[in-house]
Amino acid sequence: MNCRMEPIQREQVIAKYLSRALDADAVEEFEGHYLGCDECFDELRLSKRMAAELRRSNLTWKRNGGISVLQFSRAAELTHSADELDQLRREVLEQSDTRVIIDLSRVTRIDSAGLGQLMSCYSHLVRNQGALKVVNVTPEVKKVMDMTGISSLIRAFSNEQEAVKSFN
Structure with a gap:
């Protein structure tokens, strides 16, 4: 494995290694070099840290007056390819709470898949x-x-307190 390859090519190899997409010979070559070369080992360690951070949940959960409130901790898209969509669905469908508020302040985009998941949660x-x-x-x-027309089914409020009051 050549650590002097182009940065993009090197990142692609690291990504394949981290996602376990390399064959056994490539893994042996990769580990033989990357684990023995200090410069490459540091790069691999940083890539692992970045991958872990990207996998970290973007959805936070709290209680407000007996109501579950879900909020995205950073910018999110509710689109067919977004991890946030799965996180949102799991949080709502797997918990026992039946009164849920979702804060969409950090949602920058939504597509038909996102709308479908909102409707699945609603149903x-x-x-x-x-x-x-x-x-x-x-x-x-x-x-x-x-x-x-989804806004006629799922009520929107300008803030959390208004939504909490509407449950009473």
Whole structure:
């Protein structure tokens, strides 16, 4: 394995190694070089740290007056290829709470897959005598929710306190 290869090519090899996509011979060659070369070992260690950070959940959960509030800790997209979409679905469908607020203030984009997951969460909660409310909806997301009619089913509030009060 040549540590003097182009940076993009080197990153591609590291990514394949971290995702276990190299064959046995390539793994042996990779580890033989990267684990013995201080410069490359540092790069590998930083790449592992970055990969772990990217896998870290972007969704935080808290309780407010007996209601679950989900919020994204950094910018998020609710699109077919976004990890946040799976995190959101799991959080709502796997918990026992039936009263849920989702803070969409950091959601920059939503597509049909994201809308479908919101509706799946909504349906799950309604079937269990609960409700889903959204707060701090960005103008871009609001426009899509209005155009599709989802905003007539999932009530949006300007802040968390208004949404909490609406449950009573």
